[in-house]
Amino acid sequence: EDQVTQSPEALRLQEGESSSLNCSYTVSGLRGLFWYRQDPGKGPEFLFTLYSAGEEKEKERLKATLTKKESFLHITAPKPEDSATYLCAVQGNPGGGADGLTFGKGTHLIIQP
Amino acid sequence: ETGVTQSPTHLIKTRGQQVTLRCSSQSGHNTVSWYQQALGQGPQFIFQYYREEENGRGNFPPRFSGLQFPNYSSELNVNALELDDSALYLCASSVFTQETQYFGPGTRLLVL
Numbered sequence: 001e002d003q004v005t006q007s008p009e010a011l012r013l014q015e016g017e018s019s020s021l022n023c024s025y026t027v028s029g030l031r032g033l034f035w036y037r038q039d040p041g042k043g044p045e046f047l048f049t050l051y052s053a054g055e056e057k058e059k060e061r062l063k064a065t066l067t068k069k070e071s072f073l074h075i076t077a078p079k080p081e082d083s084a085t086y087l088c089a090v091q092g093n094p095g096g097g098a099d100g101l102t103f104g105k106g107t108h109l110i111i112q113p
Numbered sequence: 114e115t116g117v118t119q120s121p122t123h124l125i126k127t128r129g130q131q132v133t134l135r136c137s138s139q140s141g142h143n144t145v146s147w148y149q150q151a152l153g154q155g156p157q158f159i160f161q162y163y164r165e166e167e168n169g170r171g172n173f174p175p176r177f178s179g180l181q182f183p184n185y186s187s188e189l190n191v192n193a194l195e196l197d198d199s200a201l202y203l204c205a206s207s208v209f210t211q212e213t214q215y216f217g218p219g220t221r222l223l224v225l
Contacts, residue, residue, distance in 0.1 A: 004155075032212035043117075043203050043216035044156070087155055091212050099169040100146055100158025101205075101214060 002027045002092045006104035013078055013111050021073040021086055021107045029093030033071050034101065035064050036087040044087055047073075078111045085109070115140050117206050117217035125223045126194050134189045134220045136204030144168070145187040146214055147179060148203040156203055162187055163209050199224045 005024045013019055025033065032051055036044035048057045050066040057064050061082065063074040073086055085108050089101040118137045126132050138145050144163045148156035158171035162181035176192040185206070191198060201221050205214035 034213065036216070041201075041219075041221070043119075043218045046213060046215055049213045089155070100148070100161055100171055101156070102158070103155030105153070105155045 002090055002102040004088055004090055004102055004104035006086075006088050006107050008107060009105065010108040011110070013109070015079060015111055015113050016077050018074070018076045018078070020075070021088075021109070023071040023073070023088030023104060024069060025071070025088070025090045026069075027090045027092040027102075031091045031093050033066055034089045034091070035062075035071070035073055036089065038085045038087055038106070040085075047086075075109070078109075080111045080113050083109055083111045117204060117215055119202075119204050119217040119220050121220060122218070123221045123223075125225065127225050128194055128196060130194050131190065131192045132194060132222065134191075134202050134204075134222070136187045136189070136206075136217060138185045138187070138204075138206035139215055142206035142208055142215070143185050144207045144209045145181055145185065146205045146207070147187070147189045148205065148216075149173075149198075150201040150203055150219070152200075159189070194224045196224050198222065 003026045007022045035047040038044045048064040053068045085106040087106045089103040120135045146161040147159040150156040160170040161168045165181045178190045180188045201219045203219045204217045207214040
């Protein structure tokens with residue numbers, strides 16, 4: 001069974017204070033690891049897909065990295081508008097055909113001005 | 114390009130009733146997945162539809178059922194509603210050969 005654990009559960013930073021969010025996973029044959037941003041009461045907004053260890057992707061102040069056991073979402077010089085819940089998900093290999101994503105519980109990030 | 118849309122945005126039902134939620138997939142996408150998100154939790158996979166057939170299911174009972182239509186839109190039906198079914202229901206669309214799923218805004222269901 002695929003599992004995703006995210007830490008910390010909540011993180012409060014000052015504006016401009018860089019940090020990293022962690023996503024540890026166990027999966028049978030990784031097909032993809034995904035990061036989403038979710039604002040309260042809204043659907044998850046896609047950020048990144050990573051496919052193999054060593055891969056990195058960047059978008060504005062966010063950078064996602066992947067190893068064989070975990071992924072990090074680095075946030076550099078965050079602004080208050082980066083406040084949200086960040087969700088990590090994996091898709092394993094079910095032996096054929098597409099399947100659902102397994103999500104962690106998310107990290108609730110608050111950036112104070 | 115039109116994103117994923119869902120209707121209704123909010124819904125209130127009583128225990129034992131039935132509910133139908135609707136989803137229109139993003140332009141160019143042929144696969145629809147449904148998720149349930151309880152408060153403070155990550156989304157949980159309910160099932161996925163491709164070519165109008167169920168293509169994978171999570172750990173949800175048979176009273177959760179779905180349909181996909183020729184235009185790739187989809188419905189989620191829940192029978193015999195229970196209090197624990199109160200949640201945000203999310204629809205995600207994708208291209209079958211690609212892994213990335215794009216989510217709609219969700220339908221907030223409250224069961225009293």
